[in-house]
Amino acid sequence: IREFGLAGLKGRDLPAFYPEIAAAAAGCAYADCSHTREPGCAVKTAVRAGHIAAMRYDSYRKIRHGLPE
Numbered sequence: 001i002r003e004f005g006l007a008g009l010k011g012r013d014l015p016a017f018y019p020e021i022a023a024a025a026a027g028c029a030y031a032d033c034s035h036t037r038e039p040g041c042a043v044k045t046a047v048r049a050g051h052i053a054a055m056r057y058d059s060y061r062k063i064r065h066g067l068p069e
Contacts, residue, residue, distance in 0.1 A: 014063060
């Protein structure tokens with residue numbers, strides 16, 4: 001086995017595995033926000049304010065990048 005993946009996981013489902021991101025996501029400007037590039041993203045605001053650890057958010061972004069929508 002050379003690589004493990006997150007079989008069947010969609011990008012829109014990933015926040016459920018990051019409770020702090022899921023909680024902040026409720027305040028996003030868009031219902032389908034990916035929390036990576038959209039303006040008005042409450043998750044990115046929470047990271048900048050120190051309410052979500054930058055390391056956790058970076059982990060989220062890296063995983064999200066490799067998942068289908």
